[in-house]
Amino acid sequence: MTERIPPGGFKDLGPLNWLIAKGGARGIRRPRFSLMNVLGRHRLMFLAWLPLSAYLLYAGKLSRRDAEVVILRVAHLRDSEYELQQHRRLARSRGLDKETQARIFEGPDAEGLAEKERVLITATDEFVVTRGVSPETWQQLSRHFSKPQLIEFCLLAAQYDGLAATISTLGVPLDFPD
Template identity: 30%
Template sequence: MRVPPLPADEWDDEVDAALRVMLPRRMRNPESASNALSTLVRHPALTEAFLTLNVHLLFRSSLPARLRELAILRVAHRRDCVYEWNHHREAALAEGITESEIEAVRRGEATDALDALILRAVDELDEKSNLSDATWDALCGQLDEHQRMDLIFTIGTYNTLAAAFNTFGVRSEYER
């Protein structure tokens, strides 16, 4: 672990303010916050700024939750991010995505055309930091402008988180 969670005796008002963006008061402590948040709060100003975007993507995004979770899982797989995979596997299950659908994400496979399109978008952005005209046009036929923008920012944000979690050595609470 290169960047460990912030020790409990260093949690202060600045840390509390940074986590206020995402967590209710009862969870803004080292015992209740996730390993990821407990690590990120080592830099409270960055955490607060980042969580503002992340809260939008997780809770206010126009992108349907199913598509969001499929995109995040594909990013987690491509980035070999155990933390992101484990946490969003649980979120995907809560959204009704089946175990077999989750495992198919690893292979870049989906039985639904829209799901497959989302996985293709993740792969293309990962490979080229851009989408082909064919993929963009297909997304235009399925998602409105806000949904497409939320998708691109979701993919980019979770690529950034995967890089941070992998580099810092954030351990998943769901390690198997």
């Protein structure tokens, strides 16, 4: 992959974005958090994007486990190695072991998935592929999630779908290249 916009340093990011990127790098235990070092080059947009991204990832109304099911499925559908590398690790800390992750990648018909996981995967597939969710799938999703959680599901799937496209388009280098 060609880096169209390479990760920036202190001068490119400015002091605040540089500190945020350094904190993120520490969190993933890497010398650099490439996504932050690229997006941080647009100083104000980065600061606007970051709170929503952090909310969806760490504090949303969906359980952290359910959020990771959606994120992993989007990353799989979009073939986003960057997102997969980041979220395979995070998902394990949120109760999604390697076997469960393999089932998520296999799809909603994989053996061993819970009903809620099947519905989340089906809804994610529809959202990403067709840009919507069918009435039947929405009805199933509504049995498991509140209205605020349903809104969050849409924004979470859209956020990670758009992020996968952005990462690919900008050529963001992997943080875990090995």
